[in-house]
Amino acid sequence: MRIGELSARSGVSQRSLRYYEERGLISAHREPNGYRHYDESTVEQARTIHMLFGMDFPRDVVQSVLACAGPASAATHDALADQLEVVLDELTERITKLSDTRQQIETFLESRGRRSPTSVARG
Numbered sequence: 001m002r003i004g005e006l007s008a009r010s011g012v013s014q015r016s017l018r019y020y021e022e023r024g025l026i027s028a029h030r031e032p033n034g035y036r037h038y039d040e041s042t043v044e045q046a047r048t049i050h051m052l053f054g055m056d057f058p059r060d061v062v063q064s065v066l067a068c069a070g071p072a073s074a075a076t077h078d079a080l081a082d083q084l085e086v087v088l089d090e091l092t093e094r095i096t097k098l099s100d101t102r103q104q105i106e107t108f109l110e111s112r113g114r115r116s117p118t119s120v121a122r123g
Contacts (some may be wrong), residue, residue, distance in 0.1 A: 001030075006038045010046035017046060023059060025049050025066065045069075062086060 007014045020026045021036070026045050028036035045066065052062045064080040109115040 001038050001040070001042075005038050006046060010043045010050070012046045012050045016050065020046065020049055025059075025062065057087065076106070090107060 001009070003014050003017055006012075006017060010017075017026065021028055026038070026042050026049070028038050028042075031037050038065075048065070048069070049062055052065060059065075061080075061083045064076075064083050067076050068080050106115065
């Protein structure tokens with residue numbers, strides 16, 4: 001399929017698909033006229049890559065996830081697990097900071113009578 005069809009079926013923009021290809025995350029065969037031609041499996045790959053980037057995963061982790069998508073060695077899975085431990089630690093730190101910031105904002109707004117402690121939904 002051509003890039004337009006891949007974009008429509010995956011929900012990923014053509015620009016992003018070209019970026020993924022430049023970074024070696026997906027591949028295309030070039031037709032004699034220069035058009036890209038993608039395999040059927042690229043639809044799911046593109047969706048997965050788009051989702052992972054949308055969650056702020058770094059490119060090296062995205063590559064590792066893709067490497068584990070098919071048959072992969074235990075060493076490949078272990079390398080991904082090592083990377084995901086780092087990602088998890090970073091997420092935990094970000095959540096803590098965001099929670100602290102949220103609490104400070106709530107306290108400020110409550111002190112100004114803008115919110116009551118019971119009107120704010122806790123997450």
